Amino acid sequence: MKRTILKEIANKLKESKTALLYPHVVLDGDTLGSSIALCVALRKLGKTAHILIEDEIPSYLRFLDLNNDYCTYDQHIIDEPDLSIAIDCSDIKRLPLRREKFLSGKSSINLDHHKTNQLFADINYIDEDASATSEIIFNLVKLMDVKLDSEIAEGIYTAIITDTGNFQYTNTTKTTHLIAAELFDIGIDMEKISIEIYQKVRIEQIKISGEIFGNMEMLFNGKANIAFVNQEMLKKTGALMEETEGVISTLRNIIGVEISAFLKEKHNNEIKVGLRSKTYGDVSVIAQKFGGGGHQKAAGCTLNTTIEEAKKLITAEIIAHLEEAEKRVKKTEKQHKI
Amino acid sequence: MKRTILKEIANKLKESKTALLYPHVVLDGDTLGSSIALCVALRKLGKTAHILIEDEIPSYLRFLDLNNDYCTYDQHIIDEPDLSIAIDCSDIKRLPLRREKFLSGKSSINLDHHKTNQLFADINYIDEDASATSEIIFNLVKLMDVKLDSEIAEGIYTAIITDTGNFQYTNTTKTTHLIAAELFDIGIDMEKISIEIYQKVRIEQIKISGEIFGNMEMLFNGKANIAFVNQEMLKKTGALMEETEGVISTLRNIIGVEISAFLKEKHNNEIKVGLRSKTYGDVSVIAQKFGGGGHQKAAGCTLNTTIEEAKKLITAEIIAHLEEAEKRVKKTEKQHKI
Numbered sequence: 261m262k263r264t265i266l267k268e269i270a271n272k273l274k275e276s277k278t279a280l281l282y283p284h285v286v287l288d289g290d291t292l293g294s295s296i297a298l299c300v301a302l303r304k305l306g307k308t309a310h311i312l313i314e315d316e317i318p319s320y321l322r323f324l325d326l327n328n329d330y331c332t333y334d335q336h337i338i339d340e341p342d343l344s345i346a347i348d349c350s351d352i353k354r355l356p357l358r359r360e361k362f363l364s365g366k367s368s369i370n371l372d373h374h375k376t377n378q379l380f381a382d383i384n385y386i387d388e389d390a391s392a393t394s395e396i397i398f399n400l401v402k403l404m405d406v407k408l409d410s411e412i413a414e415g416i417y418t419a420i421i422t423d424t425g426n427f428q429y430t431n432t433t434k435t436t437h438l439i440a441a442e443l444f445d446i447g448i449d450m451e452k453i454s455i456e457i458y459q460k461v462r463i464e465q466i467k468i469s470g471e472i473f474g475n476m477e478m479l480f481n482g483k484a485n486i487a488f489v490n491q492e493m494l495k496k497t498g499a500l501m502e503e504t505e506g507v508i509s510t511l512r513n514i515i516g517v518e519i520s521a522f523l524k525e526k527h528n529n530e531i532k533v534g535l536r537s538k539t540y541g542d543v544s545v546i547a548q549k550f551g552g553g554g555h556q557k558a559a560g561c562t563l564n565t566t567i568e569e570a571k572k573l574i575t576a577e578i579i580a581h582l583e584e585a586e587k588r589v590k591k592t593e594k595q596h597k598i
Numbered sequence: 599m600k601r602t603i604l605k606e607i608a609n610k611l612k613e614s615k616t617a618l619l620y621p622h623v624v625l626d627g628d629t630l631g632s633s634i635a636l637c638v639a640l641r642k643l644g645k646t647a648h649i650l651i652e653d654e655i656p657s658y659l660r661f662l663d664l665n666n667d668y669c670t671y672d673q674h675i676i677d678e679p680d681l682s683i684a685i686d687c688s689d690i691k692r693l694p695l696r697r698e699k700f701l702s703g704k705s706s707i708n709l710d711h712h713k714t715n716q717l718f719a720d721i722n723y724i725d726e727d728a729s730a731t732s733e734i735i736f737n738l739v740k741l742m743d744v745k746l747d748s749e750i751a752e753g754i755y756t757a758i759i760t761d762t763g764n765f766q767y768t769n770t771t772k773t774t775h776l777i778a779a780e781l782f783d784i785g786i787d788m789e790k791i792s793i794e795i796y797q798k799v800r801i802e803q804i805k806i807s808g809e810i811f812g813n814m815e816m817l818f819n820g821k822a823n824i825a826f827v828n829q830e831m832l833k834k835t836g837a838l839m840e841e842t843e844g845v846i847s848t849l850r851n852i853i854g855v856e857i858s859a860f861l862k863e864k865h866n867n868e869i870k871v872g873l874r875s876k877t878y879g880d881v882s883v884i885a886q887k888f889g890g891g892g893h894q895k896a897a898g899c900t901l902n903t904t905i906e907e908a909k910k911l912i913t914a915e916i917i918a919h920l921e922e923a924e925k926r927v928k929k930t931e932k933q934h935k936i
Binding site: 421425426427428429430432433434435437438440441444445450451454455458459460461462463466470473474478510512513514515538539 | 759763764765766767768770771772773775776778779782783788789792793796797798799800801804808811812816848850851852853876877
């Protein structure tokens with residue numbers, strides 16, 4: 261069934277002449293790597309295809325489009341494209357400055373792996389079992405009868421490793437590894453990718469981590485923790501906000517911690533909250549209470565308030581969630597006794 | 599050819615009645631995971647098999663032998679075993695307290711993937727292309743006609759992820775991913791393994807990292823760096839030496855750094871040095887100058903001196919190595935011009 265729909269999408273792509281690809285705002289490895297892979301594949305079929313972005317490409321992903329061959333901010337690059345294709349984008353709200361443009365395509369497609377996807381396009385293909393949207397792109401490109409080359413393979417590989425924490429998160433499957441094996445066969449410069457993504461840490465990043473962990477608070481008998489970064493801390497250390505990306509994983513990796521929250525002060529009264537759980541917690545529930553979304557173990561939301569206030573609000577929800585979870589566990593234990 | 603030798607080894611194992619397995623001292627994921635996998639396989643064939651160790655199992659690997667079913671310190675557990683099997687052990691010196699016992703086996707086998715292996719056994723099977731010794735064990739167990747179960751699969755998987763930095767280091771190959779896919783099929787509790795190995799960080803570990811990076815020195819225009827941990831720092835933070843395991847990777851991950859050194863003061867006048875390179879540096883050369891060994895990108899040695907003196911000696915060798923490498927590059931560039 262899934263495969264039939266994907267084949268239909270492949271045919272639609274083959275029939276089109278022009279396509280604009282829409283990665284979600286706040287570019288990450290999956291949304292950008294998947295977009296690059298699909299854009300290269302479309303061009304190999306002779307289509308006019310571009311990736312329309314609205315924010316800066318983070319430095320660790322610059323290598324994917326080093327010569328600005330694919331990504332553009334120019335909304336007039338194609339005026340009325342045959343296809344608008346959203347990639348790894350759970351909600352049309354994640355195309356804030358590109359929403360109208362997206363809707364102006366003659367037809368729209370939505371390729372994603374988030375279970376919270378809002379199905380906002382004409383054709384929506386959501387595969388929750390895919391570790392990354394790039395697993396979908398991998399199959400789609402094959403169904404388009406495009407021979408995968410190194411550039412496509414590196415886009416797909418980058419997407420997989422960033423979304424699975426290098427095959428470490430539990431979204432990793434047998435299929436993920438089989439795809440990786442095929443990508444190795446096609447030829448990827450794994451050393452380059454690894455250096456670009458993981459081995460270009462600035463000393464400022466090490467300094468900001470020190471600041472953040474110095475202020476970390478443990479909650480609920482060590483079952484949760486919360487930390488933050490504000491503009492002042494960035495100024496003091498010379499670090500960039502994007503350099504705090506790994507903090508949330510480290511918070512969650514602390515022994516005994518089930519839920520972690522990391523608050524970023526983007527601007528005054530704009531606090532971006534990242535949430536993670538280790539096993540039984542469902543942080544998508546917490547994020548949804550503040551209008552956000554995500555997966556069970558990784559979710560996020562934005563609060564228009566101060567860091568202090570946001571900390572209080574998030575802390576309260578985390579504790580309520582953990583109390584609820586513990587009650588459930590006790591109830592189950594009691595039932596087992598009976 | 600390789601396969602023929604491995605088949606011969608499989609037959610030898612099947613013909614034996616008793617075997618003692620020897621992981622190298624300073625247990626890590628590959629040596630222990632591989633040993634567990636082979637020990638389980640031997641017992642499935644009805645053999646008497648044990649893993650003889652001489653140092654403590656690090657806490658992140660305790661889950662592999664939670665009930666002490668396989669590992670033992672008792673050298674008399676089998677008095678004259680048919681087979682002594684060294685696993686992931688490049689040199690018999692890495693069995694310091696077990697050397698005599700190893701040599702007392704009626705026959706000895708050496709299974710390893712280090713190119714520096716000293717070929718100290720009756721049968722030596724060294725596969726430099728294997729990302730971990732456990733890739734060899736994976737094939738060996740199959741040739742023994744043992745059906746892989748979850749316990750064997752988890753041993754092999756643990757070994758692979760610890761030796762490849764979760765499929766990130768360049769020793770990772772297509773084969774590594776194909777093996778991982780098969781292990782997923784057999785059934786591994788990836789969430790458990792991931793939590794045990796990566797998500798049991800103590801707060802003390804975060805504190806010791808702060809101390810270590812606070813004292814880090816950059817060398818040779820930022821192309822190298824060196825850091826250390828001494829007993830005083832451990833005492834101050836309450837951290838354990840094994841909790842500094844990840845430091846060397848972080849040192850190497852800093853932008854522009856080609857070679858990193860991390861010095862651990864094990865005791866007074868016993869400094870264990872870890873070395874890493876990013877692309878062209880060959881740290882095994884540096885390690886060998888101090889009687890150590892390893893791979894091009896990961897090597898180590900031990901110096902019987904103070905931290906201060908060891909820092910000076912290692913710094914000098916790193917700078918000499920980088921100067922040499924730069925001369926080589928310039929020479930090549932000149933030749934290209936001609």
